[in-house]
Amino acid sequence: MIVLDKITKKLGVRILFEDVSVAFNAGNRYGLTGPNGAGKSTLLKILMGVEDATSGTVSLPKKVGFLKQNIHEFKDFKALDVVIMGNKRLWNAMQEQDALYALEMTDAIGMKLADLEEVVAEENGYTAEADAEMLLGGMGVEEEFYKKPMHALPLDYQFRVLLCQALFGQPDALLLDEPTNHLDLDSIHWLEEFLENYAGTLIVVSHDRHFLNTVCTHIADIDYETVIIYPGNYDSMIVSKSEARSKSELDNKSKEKKVSQLKEFVAKFGAGTRASQVQSRIKEIERLQPQDLKKSNIQRPYIRFNNPEKPSGQIVFKLEHIAKSFNGVSVIPDFSLEIHKGDKIGVIGNNGRGKTTLLRMIAGVLSPDKGQVVPGHQVDLGYFPQNHTDILEKGSKESMIDWLRTKKTHVIEQDIRGVLGKLLFSGDEGLKLLYQLSGGETARVILASLMLNNFNTLILDEPNNHLDLESVSALGVGLKEFKGTVVVASHDRDLLTHCATKIISLEEDGIHFHNGPLEEFLKEKEASQRR
Numbered sequence: 001m002i003v004l005d006k007i008t009k010k011l012g013v014r015i016l017f018e019d020v021s022v023a024f025n026a027g028n029r030y031g032l033t034g035p036n037g038a039g040k041s042t043l044l045k046i047l048m049g050v051e052d053a054t055s056g057t058v059s060l061p062k063k064v065g066f067l068k069q070n071i072h073e074f075k076d077f078k079a080l081d082v083v084i085m086g087n088k089r090l091w092n093a094m095q096e097q098d099a100l101y102a103l104e105m106t107d108a109i110g111m112k113l114a115d116l117e118e119v120v121a122e123e124n125g126y127t128a129e130a131d132a133e134m135l136l137g138g139m140g141v142e143e144e145f146y147k148k149p150m151h152a153l154p155l156d157y158q159f160r161v162l163l164c165q166a167l168f169g170q171p172d173a174l175l176l177d178e179p180t181n182h183l184d185l186d187s188i189h190w191l192e193e194f195l196e197n198y199a200g201t202l203i204v205v206s207h208d209r210h211f212l213n214t215v216c217t218h219i220a221d222i223d224y225e226t227v228i229i230y231p232g233n234y235d236s237m238i239v240s241k242s243e244a245r246s247k248s249e250l251d252n253k254s255k256e257k258k259v260s261q262l263k264e265f266v267a268k269f270g271a272g273t274r275a276s277q278v279q280s281r282i283k284e285i286e287r288l289q290p291q292d293l294k295k296s297n298i299q300r301p302y303i304r305f306n307n308p309e310k311p312s313g314q315i316v317f318k319l320e321h322i323a324k325s326f327n328g329v330s331v332i333p334d335f336s337l338e339i340h341k342g343d344k345i346g347v348i349g350n351n352g353r354g355k356t357t358l359l360r361m362i363a364g365v366l367s368p369d370k371g372q373v374v375p376g377h378q379v380d381l382g383y384f385p386q387n388h389t390d391i392l393e394k395g396s397k398e399s400m401i402d403w404l405r406t407k408k409t410h411v412i413e414q415d416i417r418g419v420l421g422k423l424l425f426s427g428d429e430g431l432k433l434l435y436q437l438s439g440g441e442t443a444r445v446i447l448a449s450l451m452l453n454n455f456n457t458l459i460l461d462e463p464n465n466h467l468d469l470e471s472v473s474a475l476g477v478g479l480k481e482f483k484g485t486v487v488v489a490s491h492d493r494d495l496l497t498h499c500a501t502k503i504i505s506l507e508e509d510g511i512h513f514h515n516g517p518l519e520e521f522l523k524e525k526e527a528s529q530r531r
Contacts, residue, residue, distance in 0.1 A: 001026055002047065002173055002201055004227070007056035009042060016042060018225045020056070026172070029195060029202040031212040031234055034222035035299050036440045036468045040205045043222065044177050047203070061201070063087075065171035067179055071158050075151040079141065079161045082150060083132035087169030090123035123169065135164035138190040139183070140350065156182040156351045167194065173201040180208045184350040185491060185522070209234055209469055209494040234469070300470050302422040303447060303478035305382075308456030313377030314341050316457055316485045317362055321371035324357050331357050332368070335511045337504070339485065341376075346500030346518055347489035353506035355489040356386050356461055362487060363459045365390070382455035386462045386489075388442045396434040400425065400445050403434060407449040419448045439466035447475070456484040464492045473498075493518060 002024040009016045016039035024030055032040050045051035047058055048066050065086055074082045085091045093116045100109050100116075124131065136146060139160040145153050150161065159182040166176060174195075180188050192214045195202060203220070206212055212219075212234040219230045219237035230237040265277075317339040324332040331354040339345065339362075347355050360366035361373055363383045375381075385391060396403070404416045420430045423444040437445065443466045450458060458479070464472045476498030479486050490496055496503075496518045503514040503521045514521040 001059075001061065002203070003059040005057045005059070007043075007046065007058065008054045009039060009046065010054045015225050017222060017227060020227050022220070022227050022229060024173075024201050024203055024220070026201050027199060028217050029198070029215055030204070030218045030220045030229075031216040032203055032205045032220050032222070033212070033234065033237070033469065035470060036438070038222045040222060041177055043227070044175050044203070044205060047175055061172035063089075063169065063171045064173045064175065065166040065168070066175040067166045067177055068162050069177075071150065071155075071162065074158075074162075076149055078147050078149060079136065079153060079157075080129060080132050080146050082161050083135060083164045083168050084128050086165035086167070086171075087123055087128075089119060090125050090128060090169060093119040093123070094125060094128075132164065132168060135167055136161065138187070138194065139164055140187040140190075154352060160187070163191075171200060174198065174203070176202070176204040176206075178205055178207065180206055180211055180491070182351065183491065185348055185493065186350070188491065188493075207464065207467065207469055207472060208492055209473065210492070210497070212469075299424050301424050301444070301474045303451065303471075303474040304422075305451055305458065305478055305482045305484075306454045307483045308380065309454040310378050310380060310456065312341050312379045312456045312485065315339070315376040316341055316343070316379055317376060318374040319362070319371070320374065322361060322368040322373060323370040324354070324361065324366070324368050326357075332361070333510055334371070336371075337513060339487065341485055342483075343502055344479065344486045344499050345488070345502045345504055346496040347487060347504045347506070348491070348496070348518070349506030353508075355506055358504070358506070358511075359459055359461045359487065359489055360385075379457050380453075380455050381457045381459065382450040382453060384446055384450065384458070384460040384463045386465070388439075388446060391446065392434055392442060394435070398434050399431045400434065400437075400448075401430040403445070404449055404452060408452045411452060415452065416448075419451050422451070423448050440468065440471070443467055444471070458482065458484065458486050458488075460486070460488040460490075462490055463488065464490055464495050 004020050004022050007020040008018045032043065034040050042051060044066075046053050047060070048064075049058075074085075077085075084094070097113060097116050097120070100113055103109060120126070133143075133146060137143070141153075141157050141160055141164075145157060150158050153161065163176075163179055166174060166179075179191060183191065188208070188211060192211060195204075195215045202215075204212075204215065214233075216233045217231070219232070219234055221228050221230060221237060221241065223241075230240050232240070315338055319335060319337045319339070321334050321336050322332060323330070323334050335358075347358065349355050357366065361368050363381065364373070364375070365383070365385075383391070392403070400420065401413060401416050404419075405411060405413075417430055425432075425441075425444070432441075434442075434445070443463065447463070460479075463475060467475065472492060472495055476495045479488065479499035486499060488496070488499065500518055502516065503518055505512045505514065505521065514524070
């Protein structure tokens, strides 16, 4: 069990949460939610002890696993050892054993080694390597990397190793901040199954709606300057929260109407002979005063892409035997495909398989080594790159409004501010300089540039990165309703399920095309693997 007792956190004059007392019980899996900036990561850091609360105390079980971000501290350690470090008591005992075995044996050293053997046995140290390998395999880390130093691993694998470290050693509680980052769909599925069988207390922050709906038994939502626990998964919480807010607002309206009627009676008979009735009405007015409803931090952007002014031809792109290699390593093998008008194609695959390379070639920002990408008639393309600096100059002191003004000819500032407002930039926020923007703000500005125009084709590479849950949901609706052609690469299943009607899957044995939605593709893939 994890217990928060009167926890308050202030950032300057801003209150993230105040006087929060809540218990997270063993056997329950809590999704910690709230929009960007609500304080999710801050609360996790307070629980981990890496950041102080303004006031209040936290009670944790003895063994807690948490997802670290300090990759550089482990750069010289083998991947297997980094995983085993997740059980601090076991790791320390094993390290002390190694140090003692290097010394000349004495009775005292022998007794100390016996004590350490007990610790190793209690912590399942004799199966530690096998257990660590099981976790690494589940996360999609190939065996060849297990005994290599961390700095020799691809960056996304290093993050996976740290996630395995958090899961290792049967911790009593798990604190995970964005654990699905850097994971492919297969690894996410494995993690979901692992967590569903986890018996301790789980608190997880994730922008992956499908993941939260699959894993969580409860949602701990940061809103109204507190933490509110809702039973059920994320979708259940949204329904309950909206209903509770609507009921409170309706109750207030009903009270206001009743108070207005009572005030009319008091005003009419206050100076007359019905003094006792007037006094009872005054007391009733005091009792019925509507409650002040704290402002909710729920923010729902409105993402819609303008219908194309000029439709493209029936064939939007023709990929003719394209291939691409880097440093002699083939990333995209010989691949051909026709993308048709109105197609909504989801591109999936493990990190490093070439999703970004494929999209950059389709978008015309990267040339294939062989073959060609032939655009169809009147294709008007909008592009969202995974690396935002591909279109936004790093360190730019240009404002959002000024940058967006360059993205469409003859655009007026009112239209720019209107689009920014839909993406939750209000008032003078549009004057904020590009270099000052967070990752989520940058993503929304790029989406604003796409919304300003009337493109008939959109290519988006991991557009959900840095976006909160509400923004990803809004993006999914916007892409689904868009009348043009979409090619989108993403690991977010909720987004792809919403908008993709066809799938390109980049896999170890080549590139596969499926003329159907994601769930259908995954079921067919699972069935073929069982054969």
